[in-house]
Amino acid sequence: MQQHTKQLVIVDAGTSDPSTTRMLSDKTAARVMEVAKQRGVTATAKVVSLKPLANDIATALTTGLLTPELERASETLRTADGIIASTPIYKAGPSALFTGFFQVLDNDLLIGKPVILAATAGTARHALVVDDQVRPLFAYLRTLTVPTALFATAEDWSSPDMTTRIDRAATELALLIEAGFAEGVRDTSWQSYQHSYGSAGGTELGIDLSSDLMKLATGGGSAQ
Numbered sequence: 001m002q003q004h005t006k007q008l009v010i011v012d013a014g015t016s017d018p019s020t021t022r023m024l025s026d027k028t029a030a031r032v033m034e035v036a037k038q039r040g041v042t043a044t045a046k047v048v049s050l051k052p053l054a055n056d057i058a059t060a061l062t063t064g065l066l067t068p069e070l071e072r073a074s075e076t077l078r079t080a081d082g083i084i085a086s087t088p089i090y091k092a093g094p095s096a097l098f099t100g101f102f103q104v105l106d107n108d109l110l111i112g113k114p115v116i117l118a119a120t121a122g123t124a125r126h127a128l129v130v131d132d133q134v135r136p137l138f139a140y141l142r143t144l145t146v147p148t149a150l151f152a153t154a155e156d157w158s159s160p161d162m163t164t165r166i167d168r169a170a171t172e173l174a175l176l177i178e179a180g181f182a183e184g185v186r187d188t189s190w191q192s193y194q195h196s197y198g199s200a201g202g203t204e205l206g207i208d209l210s211s212d213l214m215k216l217a218t219g220g221g222s223a224q
Contacts, residue, residue, distance in 0.1 A: 006043040006177050008032055009080035013050045013087040013098035020120045022049075024152050025086035028116060031170035032082065032177075041178050043081075048073045050097050057097065060104035074105055082114045082177040085138070086150075089121035089129050094137075102137060111142045112185040114176035116169050118150040127151050144181065146172035 010029055014021030029045045036043040050057070056067040066074065077083065087098035115138055119130045130149040138145050148169040156162045 006036065006041055006081040007079055008043050008045040008082045008084065008177070009076055010045060010047045011050065011077070011083060011085045011098075011101070012047055013095045013101070014120075015051050015088070015095075015097070019088075020152065020154075020157075021086045021088050021118075024118050024120055024150060025084045028084055028118060028150060028166050028170055031166055032084070032116075032173050035171050035174040036177065039174065039178060041174070043174075043177065046076055046080075048076055050101050053101065054097055057100045057104060061100055066104065070104065073101075074109060077105070077113075078109055080113060081180075081182065082116075082173050083110070083143070084116045084118060084173075085134075086118040086120075087134065089119050089126040092126060092129060094119065094129065094134050099137065102141065105141075107141065109141075110138075112182040113143050114173050114182065115143045115145045116148075116150065116173050117145055118152075118169075120152050122153065124153055124155075144176055146176065148172055 008029055010022075010025045012019070012022050012025055033043045033045065053069055053073065056070045060066050060070055085098075085102075087094045089095075117130050117134050117138065119126070119134065121127075121129070130151050135145055135149070146169055148165060150165055150169055152162060
């Protein structure tokens with residue numbers, strides 16, 4: 001039976017031009033598609049660039065409303081067979097643009113999807129941020145992050161070790177995409193998940209701020 005073309009999606013939080021974050025994800029995506037092709041699987045790549053979505057993400061975080069642009073990005077990820085999520089590291093943490101984007105998506109949108117985590121920084125002091133901070137976010141979203149995370153500083157680009165890590169991560173992702181686990185989840189049990197937007201699942205919208213208890217909590221008066 002002929003397999004359909006697999007869709008690889010790059011989520012790029014780079015903001016500079018040129019962007020080393022985008023360079024890392026592009027290089028990794030090219031290798032994933034090469035490995036897939038060697039295994040008889042055709043894969044293509046799309047890019048969700050977060051820089052143009054900065055205002056949309058801020059709107060979603062403050063109002064809970066997704067703009068049409070964010071809806072389209074969400075749909076792109078919904079149909080992805082594999083994801084490369086790449087972010088610059090600032091002050092020992094992933095970009096707020098990066099984390100904000102994933103915080104406003106449907107909590108179950110990425111369930112079971114294989115993901116490569118990638119990051120760039122100006123110093124090797126940030127090397128553990130990917131595993132310490134980014135991986136838990138994707139664990140909460142219940143994705144299948146590949147064992148090999150990618151991290152690059154300026155010194156890493158000419159290192160053979162960098163090429164080795166990219167090859168290893170790309171192979172892991174290609175194998176998970178080929179296995180089709182995320183597609184199987186979507187086809188057989190997608191309706192059994194909650195599907196809500198934001199880390200609080202919209203529950204904050206149901207709080208009665210006019211109650212005596214909430215007035216007391218916010219300094220607006222005392223409960224009788």
